[in-house]
Amino acid sequence: MNEIGKLFIVPTPIGNLADITHRALSVLSEVNLIAAEDTRHSQKLMQHYAISTRLISLHDHNESQRAKQLIEKLKLGENVALISDAGTPLISDPGYGLVNQCRETGIEVVPLPGPCxxxxxxxxxxxxxxxxxxxxxxxxxxxxxxxxxxxxxxxxxxxxxxxxxxxxxxxxxxxxxxxxxxxxxxxxxxxxxxxxxxxxxxxxxxxxxxxxxxxxxxxxxxxxxAGEKRDQTQVSPEALKLLTLLMKELPLKKAAAITAEQFSLKKNHLYQLGLEL
Structure with missing residues (x-):
């Protein structure tokens, strides 16, 4: 019985081709198949680095059908790399359906760090x-x-x-x-x-x-x-309610820190408020 293949999520350069990692080049060269958002666009990157791995398209309009085909190949032991036109796949790019189905099927998904x-x-x-x-x-x-x-x-x-x-x-x-x-x-x-x-x-x-x-x-x-600047000394009723609830279960210092993080407030001010309460 063949060992199940792996799906590699491979970020590609967002402009400067030199930004690709050594690991990404190694994976793209060694996998059996590369699923690309636009094979014509990605072919330029492959040619630049002399990578001859076969490309297959996976985009918004065919992802549902293509995911099933790729999962069958992964089950047969083939390794597949997923790339988008630029940057990290799935970040405002196709691939969610494939990754989700791989996770549900028990196929290992290996994400690589890289350009975004x-x-x-x-x-x-x-x-x-x-x-x-x-x-x-x-x-x-x-x-x-x-x-x-x-x-x-x-x-x-x-x-x-x-x-x-x-x-x-x-x-x-x-x-x-x-x-x-x-x-x-x-x-x-x-x-x-x-x-x-x-x-x-x-x-x-x-x-x-x-x-x-x-x-x-x-x-x-x-x-x-830029975010809206808030007065970090003005505590909303919602923040005060959370602080009060947390104080019943946690030390005041911890309750103040959690509330501060949740509502973007100063924890020292909340700590003093907690002492008054």
């Missing part, structure tokens, strides 16, 4: 990174997009989105309208490529920058919005 546009942009944006909220692409329909941004009004964590060149101006205008002209925003585009650009400013300033030159709207964007 959201993390790359966030690390160089100068915004808070202790907490962040990745939203992928905003909804296409106008009403749904506005509702998605409305939900961020009280969000204290940095919000991270992907955006296309043809929609980026409209999206930043909507951010200015919904979250306020002064909300800090960072636009990162063409990451790791020749014309990599970071622009930092208020939502209003970002709109002006995009409008002043159509070249500023070219390229794939990672759009980051």
């Amino acid at each position: 546009a959201a993390i790359t942009a966030l690390s160089g944006a100068g915004l808070a990174t202790d907490r962040f909220r990745f939203e992928g692409f905003l909804p296409v329909k106008a009403v749904a997009r506005e509702q998605a941004l409305e939900s961020l009004k009280a969000e204290s964590a940095t919000s991270v989105f992907y955006e296309s060149p043809r929609r980026v101006l409209a999206t930043v205008k909507l951010i200015s309208k919904v979250l306020g002209e002064n909300r800090p925003v960072v636009l990162a585009k063409e990451l790791t490529k020749t014309f990599e650009t970071f622009y930092t400013g208020s939502a209003e300033a970002c709109v002006a920058w995009l409008e002043e030159d159509t070249n500023h709207q070219r390229g794939e964007f990672v759009l980051m919005i």
